[in-house]
Amino acid sequence: MSAFLWITVVSLAAWCWLLLGQGFFWRTDVRLPRRREPDEWPPVCVVVPARDEAGVLPVSLPSLLAQDYPGRAEVFLVDDGSTDGTGELARELSRRHGGLPLTVGSPGEPPAGWTGKLWAVRYGIGLARARGPEYLLLTDADIAHAPDSLRELVAAARAGGFDVVSQMARLRVASPWERLVVPAFVYFFAQLYPFRWIGRKGARTAAAAGGCVLLRAGMAEKARVPESIRHAVIDDVALARAVKGAGGHVWLGLADRVDSVRPYPRLGDLWRMVSRSAYAQLRHNPLLLLGTVAGLALVYLVPPAAVVVGAAGGSAVTALAGAAAWAVMAGTYGPMLRYYRQPLWLAPLLPFTAFLYLLMTVDSAVQHYRGRGAAWKGRTYARPDAVPDEG
Incomplete structure (x- = not known):
């Protein structure tokens, strides 16, 4: 031979x-696990880090404000140093559409050792904790949710005893390059992190999809999220690992009605x-x-x-x-x-x-x-072992 x-x-x-x-990994039938509605709906706070998201916010934010959730819920949008009027646009969308209460805040520039997104998440969680939520929904500014999304996530978390319930949002597939590249992106991710393995108790495989992560607030404190992962560029996988490391139970699957509205029309x-x-x-x-x-x-x-x-x-x-x-x-x-x-x-x-x-x-x-690695919206991050340890 x-x-x-x-x-x-x-x-x-x-x-x-x-x-x-x-x-x-190649099967696509891992969807929200079997669930039942709780007798009493726990309070939830939605944290949305946003940096220069005025282009997608008119589609995504109203979908959060319009959540049909039987319990107490509110939205915290954290304006991470935007230069396109993201914060003011969010306030205007809230006035126009109504729905869940919206708070807009800004934490300022992140200190050394923090990524901008996780610094914004930290600030948003800090605001949310004053409301005493049982769950935190961490979702990106380009993610549009169906009206029952929050309800379904909470019901699944309660029924399954999960500390994290994450759905991989369906990415936009419209241009020829998106059709060629985007489905493969999710396919490769699932190959690296098989969803069935993630959901098993005691399994080492850990991952989440940062666009839609329902996190139990008590586990966030126990796992020191986001402080323990403050320099992580791939923050969703780092979050899942931190939660599993603290003894938590993680679930990840494909979404049916949680969609990314961010366009990637060109190969570049x-x-x-x-x-x-x-x-x-x-x-x-x-x-x-x-x-x-x-x-x-x-x-x-x-x-x-x-x-x-x-x-x-x-x-x-x-x-x-x-x-x-x-x-x-x-x-x-x-x-x-x-x-x-x-x-x-x-x-x-x-x-x-x-x-x-x-x-x-x-x-x-x-x-x-x-020296230009991990660059995103005007920021470039050093490798984790090059940043100072806060102890």
Whole structure:
């Protein structure tokens, strides 16, 4: 057997393992768990960190203010140094639409060692604690919620005894590049953090989706959230790990009616979204970067290459092994495409999308070493071990 055939066989074996042994990550039926409405609805505070979000706030904020929640609930929007009138627009939307009470505040610039978002979340939680909530809903300014979203989240948390109930908002898929890249983003996330594993008590896998996180207030204090994760660029995963580390129970699944309204129409927009945090996901470790690049190449690029090389070189075994791996890959991607209401003919294009993600990951590392890593809305964050420890 040739060396390339061996590599192709390893790729096929990897896909057989991913199909059956990685928590059935490719299934999209992990939705809000079975729930029942509580006899008494607990008080909830919604915290929305917002920096220069005037473009999306007219769609997202009214959906929060209009929540049909039987208990006491109010919204705290934290204006994180916006220059586009985000805070005043929020007040105007509240006057115009009514609904849940809205408080708008601003914490000022974050101190060293804090990301801007988590500094804003800290400020919002501080305001909310004066109201004595049992739960905190941490949601991004670009997330639109169905009217019963808060009700469903709280009912699921109460019924399941969860300290965190998080839904991965359905991202916008409108432009050709969004159709190609966005479903794969969620597919890759689920592959890294299988949702079924996250929900198991005692399981080490921990993750959440920052756009929609219902957090029990008592667990926030016990896990020291957000202080314990103050420098985390990928704050949702860090939050879930902190909660699990404090003995908490976390659930994560796909959303049905929680949607991101932020557009990423061009490849450059999507590139920046991924590359700003990809190297942080690898803990700024060059060896992990090399391993990730090699892994992406083996799993996603070898199968189509094997089909071409095998066909051109007259090796039917190589071509068939590559085709089998490619078929398993496309088959596991199909459910995510259906979830995003996209045509299944996009499934065989996953190797091309994976190649784009490989380049984005490498670019993330390059930008980091140039001092421009983890840049977002005018801020650039240092790697965690480069910031001072507050003790």
